Amino acid sequence: MADSTTSTVLKVSGISKRFGGLQALSDVNMTISRGQVYGLIGPNGAGKTTFFNVITGLYTPDTGHFELADKPYQPSAVHKVARAGIARTFQNIRLFAEMTALENVMVGRHVRTHSGLIGAVLRTRRFKAEEAAIRERARELLNYVGIAKYADFKARTLSYGDQRRLEIARALATDPQLIALDEPAAGMNATEKVQLRELIDRIRRDGRTILLIEHDVKLVMGLCDRVTVLDYGKPIAEGTPAEVQRNEKVIAAYLGTGGH
Numbered sequence: 001m002a003d004s005t006t007s008t009v010l011k012v013s014g015i016s017k018r019f020g021g022l023q024a025l026s027d028v029n030m031t032i033s034r035g036q037v038y039g040l041i042g043p044n045g046a047g048k049t050t051f052f053n054v055i056t057g058l059y060t061p062d063t064g065h066f067e068l069a070d071k072p073y074q075p076s077a078v079h080k081v082a083r084a085g086i087a088r089t090f091q092n093i094r095l096f097a098e099m100t101a102l103e104n105v106m107v108g109r110h111v112r113t114h115s116g117l118i119g120a121v122l123r124t125r126r127f128k129a130e131e132a133a134i135r136e137r138a139r140e141l142l143n144y145v146g147i148a149k150y151a152d153f154k155a156r157t158l159s160y161g162d163q164r165r166l167e168i169a170r171a172l173a174t175d176p177q178l179i180a181l182d183e184p185a186a187g188m189n190a191t192e193k194v195q196l197r198e199l200i201d202r203i204r205r206d207g208r209t210i211l212l213i214e215h216d217v218k219l220v221m222g223l224c225d226r227v228t229v230l231d232y233g234k235p236i237a238e239g240t241p242a243e244v245q246r247n248e249k250v251i252a253a254y255l256g257t258g259g260h
C-alpha cells in the first residue's frame with residue numbers, strides 16, 4: 001500500500017450534493033485514519049450511498065474538498081479512483097453475473113497492471129506473466145474471503161452472502177488504501193453476519209482501512225472505531241459508537257423515522 005507513513009487515509013470537507021430539490025448531502029466532513037473501521041450510519045435515504053458515490057467518482061459533488069493520504073484527490077473515472085487507492089462494494093451487488101467468481105476478482109486486479117491494452121492484444125510475455133500472477137492473486141483472495149471452492153462457478157450461482165464476499169474479494173484485488181463497504185451484511189443470516197464480522201476484522205488487522213455503511217447496530221458497535229451519523233444528508237453526530245449511541249439527535253433521528 002502506498003503512503004503507509006501517513007496516518008490520515010481520507011479527509012473530506014464541505015461535501016454537498018443536490019438532486020433537483022433534494023439536498024442529498026449537506027456540508028459533510030469526515031477524517032478517516034489509517035487502520036480504522038469507520039462507520040457511516042443513518043436512516044434510509046440519509047445520503048450514505050450518495051456519499052460513497054461521491055468519493056468514488058460516480059457522482060460529482062456540488063461542493064467539497066478531498067484528500068487521500070494527505071494529497072489532494074479528485075474523484076473521477078472509476079479506474080482512476082481504484083488506482084488512487086479507494087475500492088468499494090455496492091448496496092445492490094454489481095458482479096459480472098455470467099463470469100466465474102475467479103474472473104470477477106481478476107477484473108478487479110487488472111486496474112493495477114502495467115502492460116495495458118496493447119500488451120493484452122499482442123499477448124506479450126509481460127502480459128502473460130502478469131496474467132498468471134493476477135490469477136494466482138485472485139485465487140488467494142477467494143480463499144481469504146472463504147469462497148475458494150466456488151472459483152469456477154458463475155457469480156450468479158453463488159448465494160447472496162457469498163456474492164457479497166466475492167464483491168469484497170474483487171475490491172481487495174485493487175490493493176486499496178481504503179475499502180468502502182455499502183451494507184455488506186444486507187440479506188445475510190446470523191451465521192453469515194458473524195463470519196462477515198470476522199472477515200472485516202481480519203481485513204483491518206491486515207493493515208487496511210475500512211469505511212462501512214451498516215444498519216446492524218450490533219455489527220457497527222462491535223466493529224467501528226468511529227462513526228458518523230447522517231440524517232437528511234447532514235452529519236448530526238460523530239464519535240465513538242458509544243458516544244453516538246447516546247446522542248439525543250441520533251436517538252431522535254432513528255425514532256423519528258421508525259428506525260430500520
Ligand SMILES: Nc1ncnc2c1ncn2[C@@H]1O[C@H](COP(=O)(O)OP(=O)(O)O)[C@@H](O)[C@H]1O
Binds near residue numbers: 043045050
Ligand atoms: N441519482 C439520484 N437522483 C436523484 N435522487 C437520488 C439519486 N441518488 C440518490 N438520490 C436520493 O438521495 C437521497 C439519499 O439516497 P441514498 O444516498 O441512496 O441514501 P442511503 O444510502 O442513506 O439510504 C434519497 O432521497 C435518494 O432518493
Ligand SMILES: [Mg+2]
Binds near residue numbers: 048049050091
Ligand atoms: Mg444506501
